[in-house]
Amino acid sequence: MTDAVPGEVLVMGAGTVGFFIGGSLAAAGVPVTFVGRPRVLRGLAQQGLALSDLEGAAHRLPAQALRLSESVPAGAKPSLVLLAVKSGATAEAAAALAAVLPPDTPVLSLQNGISNSSVATTAGPGLKVLPGMVPYNIAEIGPGAFHRGTAGRLAAQDDPALRPWLPVFARAGVPLELHADLLPMQWGKLLLNLNNPVNALSGLPLRAQLMQRGYRRCFAALIDEALGVLSRAGITPAQVAAVPASTLPKILRLPDWLFRIVAARMLKIDAQARSSMADDLALGRRTEIDAFCGEVVRLARQHGMTAPRNGAMVALLMADAPARLSPEALSVALGI
Ligand SMILES: NC(=O)c1ccc[n+]([C@@H]2O[C@H](COP(=O)([O-])OP(=O)(O)OC[C@H]3O[C@@H](n4cnc5c(N)ncnc54)[C@H](OP(=O)(O)O)[C@@H]3O)[C@@H](O)[C@H]2O)c1
Numbered sequence: 001m002t003d004a005v006p007g008e009v010l011v012m013g014a015g016t017v018g019f020f021i022g023g024s025l026a027a028a029g030v031p032v033t034f035v036g037r038p039r040v041l042r043g044l045a046q047q048g049l050a051l052s053d054l055e056g057a058a059h060r061l062p063a064q065a066l067r068l069s070e071s072v073p074a075g076a077k078p079s080l081v082l083l084a085v086k087s088g089a090t091a092e093a094a095a096a097l098a099a100v101l102p103p104d105t106p107v108l109s110l111q112n113g114i115s116n117s118s119v120a121t122t123a124g125p126g127l128k129v130l131p132g133m134v135p136y137n138i139a140e141i142g143p144g145a146f147h148r149g150t151a152g153r154l155a156a157q158d159d160p161a162l163r164p165w166l167p168v169f170a171r172a173g174v175p176l177e178l179h180a181d182l183l184p185m186q187w188g189k190l191l192l193n194l195n196n197p198v199n200a201l202s203g204l205p206l207r208a209q210l211m212q213r214g215y216r217r218c219f220a221a222l223i224d225e226a227l228g229v230l231s232r233a234g235i236t237p238a239q240v241a242a243v244p245a246s247t248l249p250k251i252l253r254l255p256d257w258l259f260r261i262v263a264a265r266m267l268k269i270d271a272q273a274r275s276s277m278a279d280d281l282a283l284g285r286r287t288e289i290d291a292f293c294g295e296v297v298r299l300a301r302q303h304g305m306t307a308p309r310n311g312a313m314v315a316l317l318m319a320d321a322p323a324r325l326s327p328e329a330l331s332v333a334l335g336i
Helices: 016-027 038-047 087-100 116-123 163-171 183-193 195-202 206-210 213-233 248-252 256-262 276-282 293-302 308-318 327-334
Strands: 009-012 032-035 049-053 058-061 067-069 080-083 106-109 128-133 138-142 145-148 154-157 176-179
Touching: 009 016, 009 087, 016 032, 016 049, 016 058, 016 080, 016 138, 016 145, 038 067, 080 087, 087 106, 087 116, 106 116, 116 128, 128 183, 163 176, 183 195, 183 213, 195 206, 195 213, 195 276, 195 308, 195 327, 206 213, 213 248, 213 256, 213 293, 213 308, 213 327, 248 256, 293 308, 308 327
Parallel strands: 009 032, 009 080, 032 067, 049 145, 080 106, 106 128, 154 176
Antiparallel strands: 049 058, 128 154, 138 145
């Protein structure tokens, strides 16, 4: 450990995000413990960890260099925890952390959605939970191999506990920016995540789904509804994509031939890439729909409004066995 490293890191929820961010820090010399499921850790214990990104960086961490654990190790005193479970697992993970870690341990939530840090604070009293935002897409491209496929900088709520880590994250190739108020960044990202349920219900890879105007119109309608709710709530979402959120629906509604030209950058996606919600649906797992469309519905309610399209999306994804829907059928289901 070099002098510049403020301490140890514990990744809670070793998966796509946890292995990529935690692995990047480990490759930069930070002592990192990965807490994850036995089925996941077994693979890593055999083949080690491989990290890559679209700018061409690549790291390999041999299996013997990885500290893997099936639970939060007794007596652990990490200087920073990275919370990287999916939203539905937040409360349980926070309770497990609080049961072992010293009070006031900083926990940076790297999760999508808006409420994970408050859920973790409630379930893990004593933890100092800080919201974060991962703007880019990370995918497991092979056993133990994780790839960052889009650009961007990590963001987090400003806090003295995070400041000493900034040079370390930068050196590790995962630069972190601190914001006095993270909420606009979180909502900016959430608006982009509204395509995840559209993608999941299409049954198509992302690129093929985005090339169909009917599906893009559904995505645009969900964004428009969310923007109306945000406006009433006095929240201006930050720009997380190449274009401002307010412009995105107009671009999404363009005819296919024009969209292909205007959104060339957005369409630079691996032909097989799917949203992780599509993977969750395919595997019969709980999705994060409540943390995406569900947040729009809740914010609308808080401000005396309704968000029927996002509400319909929640209902579709919460169904016992959600059916794949054509663009026309999805438009009808969303009332477009
Ligand atoms: N992947 C991306 O590109 C990306 C980008 C930005 C943000 N995010 C967000 O980051 C969060 C994590 O996503 P992900 O794709 O990294 O999820 P993931 O690959 O499913 O990784 C999470 C891992 O944590 C495990 N886990 C859950 N509860 C645990 C516990 N109590 N103890 C130990 N392990 C536990 C999960 O196991 P089980 O499956 O058994 O629960 C899973 O293996 C989500 O909120 C997601 O929306 C993802």
